[in-house]
Amino acid sequence: MRVLACIKRVPITGGRIVLAEDARAINTQHLAFTMSPHEECGVEEAARLIEAHKGDSVVLTLGPPEATEQLRDAMALGIDRAIHLQTDGQEWDGEATAAALTDAIRADEAASGRFDIIFLGNESADSGGFQVGARVAYALGRPLVTGLKKVTLDGSSVRCEQEVEGGRDVYVVPLPAVLTVKEGLNLPRYPSVPGRMRARSKPVAVSTPARPAPHLELVRLAVPAGQGRRAESLGAGAAAAPAVVEMLQKAGVV
Amino acid sequence: MTVLVLMDESDASRQALTLARKFGEPRSMRMDALGAFAPDAIAAALAEAASELNVAAVFGAGTDRGNEVMARLAARLGLPFAANCIAVTPGDPVTLTRLRWGGSLLEEARLHSPRPLITVAPHTIPADSGPAPVEVDVKPPAEADLVVRVVDHVSPSNGGVSLAEAKVIVSGGRGVGSKEGFAIIEDLAGLLGAAVGCSRAVTSAGWRPHSDQVGQTGTKVAPEVYIACGISGATQHMAGLKGAKRILAINSDPQAPLMLNADYTVTGDLKEIVPAISAEIRKRR
Ligand SMILES: Cc1cc2nc3c(=O)[nH]c(=O)nc-3n(C[C@@H](O)[C@H](O)[C@H](O)COP(=O)(O)OP(=O)(O)OC[C@H]3O[C@@H](n4cnc5c(N)ncnc54)[C@H](O)[C@@H]3O)c2cc1C
Ligand SMILES: Cc1cc2nc3c(=O)[nH]c(=O)nc-3n(C[C@H](O)[C@H](O)[C@H](O)COP(=O)(O)OP(=O)(O)OC[C@H]3O[C@@H](n4cnc5c(N)ncnc54)[C@H](O)[C@@H]3O)c2cc1C
Numbered sequence: 001m002r003v004l005a006c007i008k009r010v011p012i013t014g015g016r017i018v019l020a021e022d023a024r025a026i027n028t029q030h031l032a033f034t035m036s037p038h039e040e041c042g043v044e045e046a047a048r049l050i051e052a053h054k055g056d057s058v059v060l061t062l063g064p065p066e067a068t069e070q071l072r073d074a075m076a077l078g079i080d081r082a083i084h085l086q087t088d089g090q091e092w093d094g095e096a097t098a099a100a101l102t103d104a105i106r107a108d109e110a111a112s113g114r115f116d117i118i119f120l121g122n123e124s125a126d127s128g129g130f131q132v133g134a135r136v137a138y139a140l141g142r143p144l145v146t147g148l149k150k151v152t153l154d155g156s157s158v159r160c161e162q163e164v165e166g167g168r169d170v171y172v173v174p175l176p177a178v179l180t181v182k183e184g185l186n187l188p189r190y191p192s193v194p195g196r197m198r199a200r201s202k203p204v205a206v207s208t209p210a211r212p213a214p215h216l217e218l219v220r221l222a223v224p225a226g227q228g229r230r231a232e233s234l235g236a237g238a239a240a241a242p243a244v245v246e247m248l249q250k251a252g253v254v
Numbered sequence: 255m256t257v258l259v260l261m262d263e264s265d266a267s268r269q270a271l272t273l274a275r276k277f278g279e280p281r282s283m284r285m286d287a288l289g290a291f292a293p294d295a296i297a298a299a300l301a302e303a304a305s306e307l308n309v310a311a312v313f314g315a316g317t318d319r320g321n322e323v324m325a326r327l328a329a330r331l332g333l334p335f336a337a338n339c340i341a342v343t344p345g346d347p348v349t350l351t352r353l354r355w356g357g358s359l360l361e362e363a364r365l366h367s368p369r370p371l372i373t374v375a376p377h378t379i380p381a382d383s384g385p386a387p388v389e390v391d392v393k394p395p396a397e398a399d400l401v402v403r404v405v406d407h408v409s410p411s412n413g414g415v416s417l418a419e420a421k422v423i424v425s426g427g428r429g430v431g432s433k434e435g436f437a438i439i440e441d442l443a444g445l446l447g448a449a450v451g452c453s454r455a456v457t458s459a460g461w462r463p464h465s466d467q468v469g470q471t472g473t474k475v476a477p478e479v480y481i482a483c484g485i486s487g488a489t490q491h492m493a494g495l496k497g498a499k500r501i502l503a504i505n506s507d508p509q510a511p512l513m514l515n516a517d518y519t520v521t522g523d524l525k526e527i528v529p530a531i532s533a534e535i536r537k538r539r
Contacts, residue, residue, distance in 0.1 A: 015511030184464030
């Protein structure tokens with residue numbers, strides 16, 4: 001079988017988000033980058049499916065040259081090869097992102113055959129547009145199930161569990177399908193040293209699509225005002241226990 | 255002008271109605287208008303109603319379901335979609351403010367679209383208390399739009415206090431040190447009738463299941479009291495705490511972001527402090 005995972009490079013922002021001077025991006029000068037936890041679970045699931053059923057697993061990103069780092073991370077988890085749609089670092093809106101991904105998927109399928117499953121995150125960690133998966137699925141004319149916490153292959157269909165209030169809703173859809181997933185789908189492995197070594201020599205196909213004008217156009221970013229909490233110290237060490245219990249009593253929970 | 259609003263029982267859909275009224279006279283479609291949830295069928299019905307009524311915009315709640323259906327509608331119509339907005343001003347373009355990073359960042363944007371598709375982030379603006387809008391008629395769905403539909407429901411097996419609804423949460427981070435280290439967290443949670451939560455560092459290490467994780471990619475919580483033990487307070491963790499009434503941080507580092515964003519702090523080693531709190535509660539019983 002053939003499985004694809006779509007990932008996006010995002011900064012690890014730590015305890016405080018600092019904006020760039022023009023307030024149109026996060027200041028990432030001192031930050032490390034990652035793929036979203038949701039997407040990491042998609043990558044892990046793709047790797048497991050191919051380990052179990054044999055075939056071809058591919059990771060796809062639209063992002064700056066540095067996003068090679070995240071593609072290598074995905075290949076260290078077991079993905080066979082990567083497709084990198086390189087941008088000049090400018091951001092693309094959800095429609096443009098999905099169109100570029102769809103073009104790349106069509107081209108790869110024309111050369112190597114249909115993907116049985118395409119995994120995306122339910123929403124990206126940074127922009128959170130909640131839409132790329134739906135746009136890719138509609139463009140390809142394939143069923144889409146979103147927000148999945150469990151995926152079980154059953155012959156030519158897939159059983160999907162979606163987290164909802166008070167449990168999980170179940171869907172069964174035929175393959176090929178597009179599935180968006182959430183963290184908790186699985187526990188991604190920690191990449192081994194040999195896995196990292198192998199990832200270095202796995203193939204990355206690079207192309208540079210042209211960026212269309214955005215329909216959802218970012219003007220500026222802002223850090224929301226703090227919640228106005230002024231921390232009151234209840235003391236230090238075990239000696240603070242009585243003060244803590246009094247606070248809990250006042251809050252009506254003891 | 256008419257505006258279409260996708261509604262369910264949630265407060266968020268009445269918040270969507272608040273913003274929708276700026277665009278015209280609202281009409282509504284219920285999320286369960288077709289019975290069992292079939293998101294493509296609802297999206298198709300919305301598309302049809304939107305064009306029949308020539309609506310100025312379509313609004314929905316920024317819930318999982320609301321965002322999902324609106325994304326499908328956007329894909330179907332080939333129109334842009336702005337998820338999780340907290341403010342919108344009609345015009346061409348529409349100007350809006352939306353949440354990023356699970357609410358840790360605000361984005362001002364311009365939406366260029368003949369028919370804006372917008373969801374409104376939960377818990378951000380007042381819910382509409384005006385008269386309920388008139389519902390639009392929904393025709394039976396096409397077979398192709400029923401391929402994706404809910405066919406079954408499974409309930410969680412763990413029976414414990416649910417994180418999303420817990421009144422008190424005792425949460426542990428990397429500072430707890432190990433899977434076994436959570437015994438003192440569980441003991442305190444037991445005494446308080448609390449749910450146990452944790453940070454992503456903990457779930458990644460395999461000490462706790464992901465269902466315990468609080469934050470942007472975990473559960474968003476709203477307890478009376480959130481007790482964070484050995485958690486540094488990364489923005490992605492804090493994104494899950496926006497609804498917490500009181501936060502108590504226990505940390506050996508007084509400069510940890512969570513210590514600076516809490517209501518109450520205790521500085522020191524959680525391995526001493528947490529058992530001392532449990533002992534104090536037992537003593538007073
Ligand atoms: C400085 C700056 C300017 C920006 N300007 C704009 C703008 O003008 N208009 C705008 O709409 N957005 C803008 N963005 C955000 C934009 O890049 C979004 O990330 C993009 O629209 C993709 O949509 P999303 O992240 O909301 O995707 P979602 O729909 O939330 O993502 C769902 C899933 O789709 C997949 N996916 C998303 N993006 C990619 C990708 N690049 N490669 C591979 N898979 C992917 C992932 O699996 C992801 O989990 C800007 C961001 C920055 C920082
Ligand atoms: C896209 C994205 C999404 C994410 N989503 C989430 C999410 O949903 N939830 C989440 O939690 N994280 C999330 N993260 C991860 C997040 O960025 C942090 O890495 C994580 O929250 C750190 O966990 P921590 O605070 O337990 O660990 P650390 O940051 O390592 O902090 C440990 C803390 O424990 C203190 N400590 C150590 N020993 C003791 C002791 N004996 N007594 C008292 N204090 C002690 C230390 O001073 C320190 O402050 C996400 C990250 C990304 C990039």
